[in-house]
Each structure stands twice: as structure tokens, then as C-alpha cells.
Amino acid sequence: MGIIECKEICKHFGEKVALDHVSIDIPKGQIFGLLGPNGAGKTTLIRIINRITIPNGGEVLFEGRPITQRDVERIGYLPEERGLYRKMEVGDQAMYLAQLKGMSASDARVALKEWFVRFGIQDWWKKKVEELSKGMAQKVQFITTVVHRPSLMILDEPFSGFDPVNAELIRKEILRLKDEGATIILSTHNMESVEELCDSIALINKSKLVITGGVDEIRRRHGNNNIELVYTADVPVASAEGCFQVLSDVDNAGRHTAVLNLAPGVTTNAALSALLGEGLSINSFKELIPRMNDIFIKLVTEEA
Numbered sequence: 001m002g003i004i005e006c007k008e009i010c011k012h013f014g015e016k017v018a019l020d021h022v023s024i025d026i027p028k029g030q031i032f033g034l035l036g037p038n039g040a041g042k043t044t045l046i047r048i049i050n051r052i053t054i055p056n057g058g059e060v061l062f063e064g065r066p067i068t069q070r071d072v073e074r075i076g077y078l079p080e081e082r083g084l085y086r087k088m089e090v091g092d093q094a095m096y097l098a099q100l101k102g103m104s105a106s107d108a109r110v111a112l113k114e115w116f117v118r119f120g121i122q123d124w125w126k127k128k129v130e131e132l133s134k135g136m137a138q139k140v141q142f143i144t145t146v147v148h149r150p151s152l153m154i155l156d157e158p159f160s161g162f163d164p165v166n167a168e169l170i171r172k173e174i175l176r177l178k179d180e181g182a183t184i185i186l187s188t189h190n191m192e193s194v195e196e197l198c199d200s201i202a203l204i205n206k207s208k209l210v211i212t213g214g215v216d217e218i219r220r221r222h223g224n225n226n227i228e229l230v231y232t233a234d235v236p237v238a239s240a241e242g243c244f245q246v247l248s249d250v251d252n253a254g255r256h257t258a259v260l261n262l263a264p265g266v267t268t269n270a271a272l273s274a275l276l277g278e279g280l281s282i283n284s285f286k287e288l289i290p291r292m293n294d295i296f297i298k299l300v301t302e303e304a
Contacts, residue, residue: 003028003063003152003183004049010057011044018044020207021058026185026200031178033194033201033215034187037300040204042187043080046154049185050077073102076150080157080187082141084129091125094144101148108147115143119169134161142170146177153177156187171197191293201292203299210299219289222298226288227260227271232281242266243274259288 004026011019019041026032036042047053049060051072062071084093091112098108116122119139129137138161146153155174159167174197178184186198194201195215202212211218226247231237236249237258243266249258262271272285 002026004067004185005061005064006045006049006058007061008058009045009048009055009060011041011048011053011055017207019048019055019204022204022207022209023058024202024209024212026183028183029178029181030199031174031184031186031197033198034185034204035189035194035201035296036204036210041207042204043156045204046077046079046156046185046187049154050075074151076101076145076148076153078142078145078153078155078158080160082138084137084141086128086130088129089125090127090129090132090140093129094140094147097144098147101150103148111147112143115147118173119143135163135166138162139166142173146173146182150182152183152185154185154187157189158186159188159190159193191291191296194292203296205300215292218295219292222295223287223289225262225264225266227262227268228284228286228288229256229258229260229275230283230285231256231258231275232283237275237278237280240274244271255283 002025004024006022006024009019009022011017022041022045034042034045044053048055049067051067051069060067062068088096094112095105095108098112099105103111113122116125121136121139124132124136124140129140132140142158145155158170158174162170171193174184174186186193188194198215200212200214201218203210213221227244229237232255234254236251236256237246239245242263244260244262247259247261249256260271262268268285268287272282275282275285
């Protein structure tokens with residue numbers, strides 16, 4: 001049972017269909033990627049999970065039962081459209097948002113001070129929000145999203161606006177929060193972050209669920225059964241009927257880099273055994289698995 005189950009979620013705004021019978025199961029303790037092009041329906045689904053928007057059909061279950069407002073208090077939500085009160089002092093703003101999530105003033109102050117030290121922003125407490133850069137304000141908003149230790153965190157484009165150093169800081173914190181038992185829904189267009197962080201994903205396009213499952217399993221499922229072979233030989237390796245076909249072979253002074261396409265049903269072990277039988281000096285042999293970015297483009301393009 002997942003922490004969140006979305007069952008046959010439908011949502012329309014007038015004649016526009018935002019979500020069309022979308023069902024996903026988000027396992028506990030995972031980082032779950034919610035992917036899709038702009039306008040696919042991701043934000044609508046996030047708003048439905050947060051009970052900001054009510055679906056026209058279907059239901060959301062939280063730990064196996066219909067989600068309630070009390071459950072929403074256990075969710076930390078970082079929306080893509082950032083919003084802090086610009087005229088407030090940073091510390092007052094953070095305290096206010098932490099207490100909205102049910103923290104006492106004393107607990108909020110202690111926890112926030114710890115987070116401010118961790119992020120190296122302890123000197124910002126008395127600054128006004130309007131004095132902060134976009135990246136600085138994003139750090140504050142990330143902290144206010146997670147300070148109450150929610151069991152579920154929904155982060156919509158959490159790396160937007162950050163330089164590489166601060167993006168890495170946020171990545172490390174996301175992984176640390178996962179290690180501490182949190183479940184994280186990560187909505188992003190950054191496929192590199194998806195491969196690095198996400199255990200499972202769901203891809204939504206044009207209001208419909210296109211694919212869902214584990215990241216590694218999806219990458220393998222969409223592979224072309226190709227192998228990269230690096231070997232040393234005087235002559236290039238030849239295709240083996242019924243086993244593999246040589247798609248390309250680049251010779252660099254006797255050190256070859258070849259791409260082989262395995263025949264249907266042929267395992268990598270069988271292909272490797274056949275190659276060793278030819279007496280090749282093999283330097284490396286690895287499966288070529290497509291990147292999530294390529295799979296995303298392929299699936300979205302096919303839907304179009």
C-alpha cells in the first residue's frame with residue numbers, strides 16, 4: 001500500500017479536460033517523479049492531492065483511506081509559483097508558516113534555527129524578504145516546506161533558480177530526508193535529477209497517464225537491446241547470426257568500440273560467451289540503456 005493512491009482521478013475546467021482517469025500509486029519512503037510537459041496536468045494532480053482542488057471523479061487515498069484535511073497537515077508543499085510576503089522579515093515569515101503547519105512557537109524557532117545554520121543563512125533572520133535574491137528566497141521557502149517534518153513532501157521544480165552549488169545542497173537534503181523516512185513527490189523537467197534521485201516515476205501527457213513504474217525498469221523496457229563492446233583485435237568482430245548484429249565498429253589503432261544489437265531472446269551472458277569463444281580480448285562489455293530524457297521525448301512525441 002502506498003502513502004498516496006490516486007484512483008481514476010478526473011478533473012475538467014469547463015470543456016478543458018485536465019486529468020482523464022489518472023491512477024498512480026506512490027510507495028512510502030520513495031522519491032517519486034511526477035513528469036510531463038507543460039500543461040499535461042501535473043500541477044492539477046498536485047493540487048488535488050493537497051485538497052486545494054476537488055476532482056470531478058475518482059478519489060485520493062492517504063495511507064489506504066480517503067484523504068482528509070488533517071492528512072494535508074502532514075504534507076509539505078513547495079509550489080512552482082513561489083510566494084513569500086516581501087515586506088516581512090525572513091524569521092517572522094518562517095515562524096508564521098511553520099506555525100500554520102501546527103508547530104508551536106518554541107519548537108518552530110528551534111527547528112528553524114537549525115535549518116538556517118545548516119543552509120548557512122543564520123544572518124538572514126532579520127532581513128526583509130524583498131532584500132533576498134531569488135535563490136536566497138528559494139532556500140527560505142524550501143526550509144518552510146520541510147521544517148515540520150512532514151511524512152509526504154511535494155516539491156514542484158525545487159531546483160529552479162538555483163546555481164549548481166545550491167542545487168547540489170538541495171539534492172543532498174532531499175536524499176537525507178528520504179533516508180529519514182520521508183516520501184517525496186518530485187515534479188521536474190530535469191531528467192538528470194530524475195535519474196539521480198527518483199526510485200519510480202509517472203509520466204502524464206495531455207491529461208492521461210502514459211507510463212508509471214520504477215526508473216531502472218522503465219529505462220530497460222525502452223532499451224533497444226544494444227550492447228557496447230570495447231575490445232582489442234587486428235580485425236573487427238563480425239555479426240553472429242541468431243546472436244547479435246554489429247551496428248557500428250570504430251577502430252582506434254587496434255582498440256575497437258563496437259555497438260551490437262542482440263537478437264530477440266538472446267541474453268547478455270549468451271552474447272558475451274559467444275564473443276569470448278571468438279578469442280577476443282575484451283576490455284569492457286555493457287548494456288546501452290536509454291536516458292530518461294530520451295524516453296520522455298519519445299513517449300511525448302508518440303502521444304503527439
